[in-house]
Amino acid sequence: MSQTLLDKVWATHTVRTLPNGATQLLIGTHLIHEVTSPQAFGMLRDLNLKVLYPSRTFATVDHIVPTDERAEPFSDDLADAMIKALRSNCAENGITFFDLPTGKQGIVHIVGPEQGITQPGTTIACGDSHTSTHGAFGAIAFGIGTSQVRDVLATQTMAIHKPKVRRISVHGKLNPGVYAKDVILHIIRKLGVNGGLGYAYEYGGSTFDAFTQEERMTVCNMSIEGGARVGYVNPDETTFEYLKGRPYSPKGADWDAAVIRWKATASDADAHYDDAVTFDAADIAPTVTWGINPGQAIFINENVPFPSEVPEKDRATAEEAIAHMLLKPGAPIKGTKVDVAFLGSCTNGRLSDLQEVARYMKGRKVKSGVKAIVVPGSQGVASVAESMGLAEIFREAGFEWRGAGCSMCLGMNPDKLVGEQLCASSSNRNFKGRQGSPTGRTVLMSPLMVAAAAVSGEISDAREVFDIR
Amino acid sequence: MALEKITQVGGRGVYVPGDDLDTDRIIPARFMKCITFDGLGEFAFYDARAFAKAEGQTHPLDDQRFTGASILFSGSNFGCGSSREHAPQALYRFGIRAIIAESFAEIFFGNSITLGMPCVVMSSEDIRSVAKLIESDPAAILTLDLTEKKLSIADMDFPLTIAVHAQEALVTGKWDAIADLLEGLDDVRTRAATLPYMAAS
Numbered sequence: 001m002s003q004t005l006l007d008k009v010w011a012t013h014t015v016r017t018l019p020n021g022a023t024q025l026l027i028g029t030h031l032i033h034e035v036t037s038p039q040a041f042g043m044l045r046d047l048n049l050k051v052l053y054p055s056r057t058f059a060t061v062d063h064i065v066p067t068d069e070r071a072e073p074f075s076d077d078l079a080d081a082m083i084k085a086l087r088s089n090c091a092e093n094g095i096t097f098f099d100l101p102t103g104k105q106g107i108v109h110i111v112g113p114e115q116g117i118t119q120p121g122t123t124i125a126c127g128d129s130h131t132s133t134h135g136a137f138g139a140i141a142f143g144i145g146t147s148q149v150r151d152v153l154a155t156q157t158m159a160i161h162k163p164k165v166r167r168i169s170v171h172g173k174l175n176p177g178v179y180a181k182d183v184i185l186h187i188i189r190k191l192g193v194n195g196g197l198g199y200a201y202e203y204g205g206s207t208f209d210a211f212t213q214e215e216r217m218t219v220c221n222m223s224i225e226g227g228a229r230v231g232y233v234n235p236d237e238t239t240f241e242y243l244k245g246r247p248y249s250p251k252g253a254d255w256d257a258a259v260i261r262w263k264a265t266a267s268d269a270d271a272h273y274d275d276a277v278t279f280d281a282a283d284i285a286p287t288v289t290w291g292i293n294p295g296q297a298i299f300i301n302e303n304v305p306f307p308s309e310v311p312e313k314d315r316a317t318a319e320e321a322i323a324h325m326l327l328k329p330g331a332p333i334k335g336t337k338v339d340v341a342f343l344g345s346c347t348n349g350r351l352s353d354l355q356e357v358a359r360y361m362k363g364r365k366v367k368s369g370v371k372a373i374v375v376p377g378s379q380g381v382a383s384v385a386e387s388m389g390l391a392e393i394f395r396e397a398g399f400e401w402r403g404a405g406c407s408m409c410l411g412m413n414p415d416k417l418v419g420e421q422l423c424a425s426s427s428n429r430n431f432k433g434r435q436g437s438p439t440g441r442t443v444l445m446s447p448l449m450v451a452a453a454a455v456s457g458e459i460s461d462a463r464e465v466f467d468i469r
Numbered sequence: 470m471a472l473e474k475i476t477q478v479g480g481r482g483v484y485v486p487g488d489d490l491d492t493d494r495i496i497p498a499r500f501m502k503c504i505t506f507d508g509l510g511e512f513a514f515y516d517a518r519a520f521a522k523a524e525g526q527t528h529p530l531d532d533q534r535f536t537g538a539s540i541l542f543s544g545s546n547f548g549c550g551s552s553r554e555h556a557p558q559a560l561y562r563f564g565i566r567a568i569i570a571e572s573f574a575e576i577f578f579g580n581s582i583t584l585g586m587p588c589v590v591m592s593s594e595d596i597r598s599v600a601k602l603i604e605s606d607p608a609a610i611l612t613l614d615l616t617e618k619k620l621s622i623a624d625m626d627f628p629l630t631i632a633v634h635a636q637e638a639l640v641t642g643k644w645d646a647i648a649d650l651l652e653g654l655d656d657v658r659t660r661a662a663t664l665p666y667m668a669a670s
């Protein structure tokens with residue numbers, strides 16, 4: 001007893017201890033995409049190695065796919081070469097590929113849960129730092145580099161040191177207009193962008209108990225933005241309910257057995273944590289970033305800080321941020337003009353995100369001059385949203401309704417900022433150049449805040465724009 | 470697979486100041502449209518270098534005085550952000566063989582070690598002192614000694630730290646884990662068979 005979920009999963013997946021003290025950890029589920037896998041397959045070929053468990057690797061294509069004109073060949077030769085490479089690598093090695101024509105394609109961190117591949121008590125790796133998303137199911141999920149993608153393909157294991165665990169508890173009910181996105185932005189703001197170094201974050205408390213599975217994914221997704229490579233929530237009835245009946249979920253008697261096992265993987269009530277932090281949900285307001293890393297965040301009613309106000313060690317970055325964002329220290333962030341509104345990404349491109357925004361966008365219009373796009377996280381999300389009439393609501397409001405992919409979250413596909421455009425974005429990174437223009441400016445926020453920005457043409461408080469009390 | 474034992478890295482230094490230099494900064498995503506890592510070197514810090522140029526300044530990596538430098542100095546949380554191995558690959562292919570910073574993001578650190586590119590930690594004070602020395606004498610040869618855990622320049626030594634496991638991996642020539650992992654394949658199969666979700670595979 002007195003073990004965390006991480007302790008338990010580590011124990012059941014440890015193959016052996018390597019000479020240098022690292023664990024050779026079994027990776028039960030491996031997810032791959034077109035950006036970080038081709039070099040790994042190349043390395044396998046160079047070393048004359050085979051994929052050990054082809055049935056435990058699943059592929060999709062997300063970063064480079066255009067979201068409007070999707071007919072192949074893509075107009076970008078490099079992007080076209082990447083999808084073709086993934087296709088042939090999967091075919092050669094017997095790996096399931098949720099390719100464009102399957103209707104199951106989408107952002108890797110949305111597809112895994114949607115298909116029921118992401119399960120409690122498992123280990124998951126993917127050549128992508130937002131793999132922590134899958135921790136929302138009580139999985140231990142790591143972002144890995146390409147050499148490790150090679151390792152997992154060839155050995156279904158990787159060499160890794162066990163992280164410490166920090167328990168992050170959030171208690172109470174969120175105020176109206178405050179969302180999971182605000183919770184994680186607030187946590188990162190308070191603990192810092194490298195506060196999680198060496199830690200796995202275990203999120204819990206009554207706020208998380210009440211969260212839907214999709215809200216938990218939004219929080220776990222951004223763990224890496226706080227420096228924590230792994231983030232997870234203990235599995236509970238909400239988790240099981242979500243997984244039941246999904247294509248890869250266990251069926252019949254296997255399901256019952258799985259649920260018993262899954263329950264047992266949750267952290268024990270008296271588990272030992274290396275550190276613990278507590279937040280009160282009522283203290284959190286809609287949060288937006290003002291800078292060039294996700295920790296540079298403020299509540300919507302706060303002013304852009306003066307660099308002189310921030311701790312000395314953060315000052316240089318703050319100055320750089322102010323210069324890049326073209327913001328005025330001491331002035332409200334509210335009212336800053338917005339050029340682009342982006343609703344999507346693996347943080348907030350799921351059905352519930354689109355539903356929540358559509359609920360408020362009904363009968364509203366995007367302000368003229370603002371380019372607003374909605375990019376469903378997967379073809380699955382897109383088709384359900386279309387059948388529910390959400391796409392129609394968005395189109396009528398003046399949003400472009402796009403095909404599934406990473407889109408404007410990062411500049412690897414045709415959806416890019418131009419020049420110094422400022423984007424109200426539901427994604428997870430506001431790094432310089434992230435959205436494709438070296439001088440482009442990103443302000444991270446919740447989906448409803450993106451909608452508020454789209455409607456008013458400026459960074460706004462969604463509670464005022466949509467009259468939420 | 471016998472790998473080189475990396476006990477020392479010698480060469481000239483270059484200082485790229487800043488904290489939280491993220492992976493998008495080290496290699497902007499638009500240059501990751503590739504299926505090999507070849508040729509990534511020229512894109513290292515691409516936007517930062519272009520900016521400097523546009524402003525009539527010279528980025529340290531383009532400063533001729535530091536051409537050919539192989540030891541990169543920077544601030545804290547170096548390499549934060551994405552898991553893209555393209556970032557350390559770009560630096561390595563640019564000619565960097567070791568990075569010295571106040572702290573490193575975890576995934577970047579692991580990716581770099583796997584390439585045999587040491588990431589070592591030095592105090593911000595010492596980094597600034599060394600940066601001054603490099604600035605005044607760009608041709609000075611620095612020696613990073615992983616066994617002694619020190620950096621020498623001229624007749625001065627600066628202490629440094631590196632995670633024990635990474636240091637061991639580098640100096641014993643075991644920085645790429647694949648050989649060790651492959652030795653355990655029988656145990657992998659045994660372990661996998663105990664897990665219901667894998668046993669079916």
Ligand code: SF4
Nearest residue numbers: 130345346406409410
């Ligand atoms: S949506 Fe953005 S963060 Fe998520 S996988 Fe795609 S590029 Fe990465």
